[in-house]
Amino acid sequence: MSRIKIIGAGLAGSECAFSLARRGHSVDLFEMRPARSTAAHQGGNLAELVCSNSFRSSNVTNAVGLLKHEMTLMQSLVMRCGEEARVPAGDAFAVDRERFAEAVTGAIANEPSITLRREEVESLDLWDRHSCLSGTDKSVRATYDFLVVATGPLTSQPLFHAIDEFLGRDGLYFYDAIAPIVAADSLDYSKLYWKSRYGKGSGTDYLNAPMTHAEYDAFVAALLAAELYPLHDFEHAVHFEGCLPVEEIASRGIDTLRFGPMKPVGLEHPVTGERPHAVVQLRKEDLSDEYFNLVGFQTKMKVGAQQQVIRMIPGLENAQFARFGSMHRNTFINGPRHLRNTFQTKKDDRIFFAGQITGVEGYVESAAVGLLTARYIDELARHGDTRPLPYHTALGALGRHVAESSPDRYQPSNVTWALIEDVIGRAKKIEKRERQVARAVADITTLSAWQTA
Numbered sequence: 001m002s003r004i005k006i007i008g009a010g011l012a013g014s015e016c017a018f019s020l021a022r023r024g025h026s027v028d029l030f031e032m033r034p035a036r037s038t039a040a041h042q043g044g045n046l047a048e049l050v051c052s053n054s055f056r057s058s059n060v061t062n063a064v065g066l067l068k069h070e071m072t073l074m075q076s077l078v079m080r081c082g083e084e085a086r087v088p089a090g091d092a093f094a095v096d097r098e099r100f101a102e103a104v105t106g107a108i109a110n111e112p113s114i115t116l117r118r119e120e121v122e123s124l125d126l127w128d129r130h131s132c133l134s135g136t137d138k139s140v141r142a143t144y145d146f147l148v149v150a151t152g153p154l155t156s157q158p159l160f161h162a163i164d165e166f167l168g169r170d171g172l173y174f175y176d177a178i179a180p181i182v183a184a185d186s187l188d189y190s191k192l193y194w195k196s197r198y199g200k201g202s203g204t205d206y207l208n209a210p211m212t213h214a215e216y217d218a219f220v221a222a223l224l225a226a227e228l229y230p231l232h233d234f235e236h237a238v239h240f241e242g243c244l245p246v247e248e249i250a251s252r253g254i255d256t257l258r259f260g261p262m263k264p265v266g267l268e269h270p271v272t273g274e275r276p277h278a279v280v281q282l283r284k285e286d287l288s289d290e291y292f293n294l295v296g297f298q299t300k301m302k303v304g305a306q307q308q309v310i311r312m313i314p315g316l317e318n319a320q321f322a323r324f325g326s327m328h329r330n331t332f333i334n335g336p337r338h339l340r341n342t343f344q345t346k347k348d349d350r351i352f353f354a355g356q357i358t359g360v361e362g363y364v365e366s367a368a369v370g371l372l373t374a375r376y377i378d379e380l381a382r383h384g385d386t387r388p389l390p391y392h393t394a395l396g397a398l399g400r401h402v403a404e405s406s407p408d409r410y411q412p413s414n415v416t417w418a419l420i421e422d423v424i425g426r427a428k429k430i431e432k433r434e435r436q437v438a439r440a441v442a443d444i445t446t447l448s449a450w451q452t453a
Contacts, residue, residue: 001023
């Protein structure tokens, strides 16, 4: 079996390491935290969730729901630990982030084929400096068979420069934002009501803060006037459209928030039946119900401005913050220029990139690429060749996006039906999705035999 070096123990790196270890490979998993942290992480556990605590829809006819189902069929560590840490969230798959990270960390620690090394890696070489037998003579150093870079969007500067040098200095970047978390016991429940959109879920998964027309207009005005953190290391910000700061959404028009994260449709008051002008939803952050995440409220406002603006929301006048929103730089490489649909680099087939750094967006997608990378490395080690999963599966579609999108217009993307190859043809939408799901699940069920072969 092969010896693999994985840099980064986030969702993708942990998933990749665990899958390879279960297939009999020897893995050295490098993680620089907690000795050196990032602008977004708070602890030293592996697979720490730094933005939302949601894995999004569980409906299998939704593209991300299909992706999660395919990953479960392939015995995903992230899906297993997610189920263990799951909290009620209606149609969404949300987790207690601390329990989730602890579960992943424990699974990695208990896997004998994985050596977790808490140190920063600053190069892409395949030499193992820990096994150098004679000074700097590389001829007597042990080598890794494969290298996986799974450092995510917050890659440290030394390694980022090494990646730039290796790929040719045409990496891309964007900015991402984190939503604030408030304490449950600081809320005024007389102004709030429990309801999931369209009545999905248990009915106590989301708290809703309704706003009148006047309250909404005043809130938007304050949001647009709020003081923001300046950008220091780039001249301008390039935001990912799927995770825009709330103030950026508001800047696009007075009603933009009402058609986005503050959409009132499906959230009519359970007693009066009236539809508010706008609604702010709060999602449970953990199993103890002690904290709530403001859904869709990623922000780059300064701390004082966050307190002032968020406390304008009805029911949140005295909100106490467990975590303020923040802004951080995300980096990703130009996948179509540099990666194959198996996530190998075109420059060196032994070097893979996995997770969000490849240009997939979202927790589930990042973990999925780690799972895929493990599969491809295992096939290479066993058979000397590997083939990508079919593009009509959600898993295979991620490789298609990374390798076959336009290199001149490449942007991060969640998994969507637009990425998944249509092998059904003309049919009614509901019927078509059901048939697409059945075809994908059947093929993944067959292909996942690599896990137990």
